[in-house]
Structures are given as C-alpha cells and as structure tokens.
Amino acid sequence: MDGLRGSYDAVIVGAGMAGASLGAELAGHMSVLLVEMEDQPGYHATGRSVAFWSESYGGPAIRPLTRASGPVLAERGFLSPRGGLHVGRAEDAALRRAMVADYGDDGLFVPLEAAQLRARIAGLRGDWTIGLEEAGLRDIDVAGLHGACLARLRRLGGTVAQGCRFEGAAPFGAGEGAGWEVRLSTGSVRAGLLVNAAGAWADPVARAAGVRPIGITPLRRTVVQLRVDPPAADDLPLVIDLAQRFYFKPVGAGRIWLTPHDEHVSPPVDAAPEELDVATAIDRLQQVVDWRVAAVERRWAGLRSFAPDRRPVYGRDPDRPGFFWFAGQGGFGIQTAPAAARLARGLLMGERDDPMLAGVDAALYAPGRLR
Incomplete structure (x- = not known):
C-alpha cells in the first residue's frame, strides 16, 4: 500500500493471528490501521502452525484463555475432531x-x-x-480463522496495509491529546494508540518506538x-x-x-x-x-x-500507556485468539464483566509483571 497518510485511533503492528484478531475486535469501535511488513498477512508463525487446539497446551496459566476460546471457535466452525x-x-x-x-x-x-x-x-x-x-483435543482451521478476522476488520472499516514496514514511532502531545507519530515505509500516520502485535519482532518494535523491551x-x-x-x-x-x-x-x-x-x-x-x-x-x-x-x-x-515466564503479554506498557503489548503468545496464540483479543479490547476500552472471560485473570498477563 503506497502513500499512507492521516490519523487513526489505533495502529496495530503485525497482521498475523494476534494483530488480525485484535483488529477485528477493535474495528467498529475505533479507526484501525493494521500494518504488515510482508505481502501476505500470516506469513510467519500463523502460517506455519501445526494447527491444533488443546486445553493442556501452553500450561495451566494458558488454559483459561484456551477454554474461553473453544466455544467461539467451535460455533464458528473452526474446530474439528482429532483427540x-x-x-x-x-x-x-x-x-x-x-x-x-x-x-x-x-x-x-x-x-x-x-x-x-x-x-x-x-x-x-x-x-x-x-x-x-x-x-477434547481438536484440529483448528488456522487459515479460515485468520481470514475471517481480516475480513471482519475490513468489513467494519479497518485498513490493512500489506508490504508496509514499521520503521519507528515518536510520542507527541500530552493528556488526552497525546499520541504517536508512526513512521512506515509507505509514509507517516498519527495514532492515539500503538499496538505491538509483532510476534518475533515485538522487542525490536518496542525499541523503535522508544519503549523499553520486555525480553520476548x-x-x-x-x-x-x-x-x-x-x-x-x-x-x-x-x-x-x-x-x-x-x-x-x-x-x-x-x-x-x-x-x-x-x-x-x-x-x-x-x-x-x-x-x-x-x-x-x-x-x-x-x-x-x-x-x-x-x-x-x-x-x-x-x-x-x-516472555521470560512463558506467559503472554497483554496490556498497556507501565511507562508508556499509549503503547499496548499484545505479544509473547508462544505456540498457543491461535487456540487462544478469540479470548485474548476480547481481553485486550476490554483492557483498552475499559470494558468489564465480559461473560466470555469469567475464568480469565488479566493480571497474569500484564506487562508490568516483567518490569
């Protein structure tokens, strides 16, 4: 995508399963730009998954997110029997x-x-x-789930910029007027919120925004x-x-x-x-x-x-609240995608008491634990 300009409520860096699922949750509530350095979203970890859903995968700290995601994945036809x-x-x-x-x-x-x-x-x-x-172990239709997230994001007005590399960001303003000047290979945009969903590139993205990395x-x-x-x-x-x-x-x-x-x-x-x-x-x-x-x-x-403790990192950076971590999802990011994205939306928008997340403790995944 050439010549990106303008302002967005949120710029999400990374269009794999993490960025796509969160973008689909946020679009419709705010203007979203999803930035992907590759020509094809999901080229890296998402496109190379062995594609199964297991309550035991990732350990007990991950199980609440997996269990919360299971019914959503099943209802939408993305799970099939395996054992x-x-x-x-x-x-x-x-x-x-x-x-x-x-x-x-x-x-x-x-x-x-x-x-x-x-x-x-x-x-x-x-x-x-x-x-x-x-x-209860199931196969997951990874491509179908990822494609559905991207389609929903676009349907709700979100923008996907493929072949667009994140080059850095600098904060501007203060208080409610604060935001980010985001430098991309195709131009510069402004955003109120910068979301780091960059997978293996999560710490480099943080550094490029002047945010202290957390050891992913x-x-x-x-x-x-x-x-x-x-x-x-x-x-x-x-x-x-x-x-x-x-x-x-x-x-x-x-x-x-x-x-x-x-x-x-x-x-x-x-x-x-x-x-x-x-x-x-x-x-x-x-x-x-x-x-x-x-x-x-x-x-x-x-x-x-x-992350160092092998739990995902979901939440605002304690030093830079306009920078949101959505990373460190190991091999379980696909099977937990619906619940993780809903949790992140709630953290960003101040939503509470979502029935889907009744068994999920957001504090387990907060970035502040790693500072």
Whole structure:
C-alpha cells in the first residue's frame, strides 16, 4: 500500500493471528490501521502452525484463555475432531502424575496403559507403555480463522496495509491529546494508540518506538511432512511425548506432520529448518513406531515467541500507556485468539464483566509483571 497518510485511533503492528484478531475486535469501535511488513498477512508463525487446539497446551496459566476460546471457535466452525494421546515410557510415570496434578481432576485426561495405547496407535513400539488420553483435543482451521478476522476488520472499516514496514514511532502531545507519530515505509500516520502485535519482532518494535523491551525471545521450531509406510490412519489422534521430545499428527493420504519439539533461540527472521533438526525428528519418530519413512515431502520452521515466564503479554506498557503489548503468545496464540483479543479490547476500552472471560485473570498477563 503506497502513500499512507492521516490519523487513526489505533495502529496495530503485525497482521498475523494476534494483530488480525485484535483488529477485528477493535474495528467498529475505533479507526484501525493494521500494518504488515510482508505481502501476505500470516506469513510467519500463523502460517506455519501445526494447527491444533488443546486445553493442556501452553500450561495451566494458558488454559483459561484456551477454554474461553473453544466455544467461539467451535460455533464458528473452526474446530474439528482429532483427540490427543500423551505417551511415555515407564520412566515417565512421574511426568504423567505431574501433568494430571497440574490440571486437576476435572476429566481433561484419562490414564491409559500399554494395551490401550496399542489399540489406538498401530505399530507402537513395546517400551511405550503409559499415556494420557485428551479426548477434547481438536484440529483448528488456522487459515479460515485468520481470514475471517481480516475480513471482519475490513468489513467494519479497518485498513490493512500489506508490504508496509514499521520503521519507528515518536510520542507527541500530552493528556488526552497525546499520541504517536508512526513512521512506515509507505509514509507517516498519527495514532492515539500503538499496538505491538509483532510476534518475533515485538522487542525490536518496542525499541523503535522508544519503549523499553520486555525480553520476548523467538524460539525456532521445526516441522516435517512425512509419507510413512504403513500409511498413517486419517483418524489417528495427535501423539505427544510426555517428555516433550516430539509430537505428530496425520494430515491425510497417509502423511503426518512431525516436530522434534525443538526450541532454538533465534533472531527475528524468516525461519528455515536445519538438517540436524529434521534428522532428529525422524529419529525420534522411529523410536516410537515401527513405520518406515517413505519420503520427506516438506520441511519448514517457525518462530514461537515467549516472555521470560512463558506467559503472554497483554496490556498497556507501565511507562508508556499509549503503547499496548499484545505479544509473547508462544505456540498457543491461535487456540487462544478469540479470548485474548476480547481481553485486550476490554483492557483498552475499559470494558468489564465480559461473560466470555469469567475464568480469565488479566493480571497474569500484564506487562508490568516483567518490569
């Protein structure tokens, strides 16, 4: 988009799932400009997701956001049945007990033993003897959800500027007249509110606006698509290691998506897989099942970005209230998108007592905890 000018109530930096979902919540209540440096929104983390919704993913601090988002995602047709199996060896018994204890006895998990696991995972090797079933795990239509958020934002009058790089911002004014002069590669605009939804680029965006960063670190994760023999069943659950060394799920036609659950500190870049991580993923799969890898058909990597305590960061910066953090969403930003965006809208607009957020404590995610 060429020659951006004018003023907006809010400029949101980043049009992945975070920025798109929040923009869709704010448009209609205020004028919104969503800025995306790539030609295609969702090119980085959003477009590289393994695409599942799990109440256990991200830990107990994330579960309230996941649970609040689930009904919305289901009602809008973005979830489909999958189921999950957390599997381990005998020496992982303490991990299984800890996982159950972390989430409480509310039916999220059903313990499974060797025979039950073998009935669900054809070709499972003999040393994988304990597990937990998470029947409520679902697949997410990530592209559909992201596209719906962008469409809603535009329908409500919001503007999406693609191929438009954020170059910096400077505050101006005081009191109710305060705002930001936002420098973009396509021009400059003014905004009352600057929202940092830049994912792996969250800290650099803060620095470019003169705001102190909070230590959001991008971590690279590798995924490979394999054709296996015998072909993976289409209805196979997502299989997750209790020790967090892999997970895989079927994607149709006998293929699976597999990750070695790697986390390599990375600068904010267009992430690419490394051969060692691809080899590690395949080695770990072959320790679990007796399937032959017939072909490595695709490989990719994405950056999952975390604050130091691995909780997301939602709220106004304590030193610069006109700067709003909406970042640090790790690998759970898609499954929590509806609740996170609603929470952020409430924080920005002073809305309280939203029934959707009844079980969510906003203080857990406030940026002030990291100062």
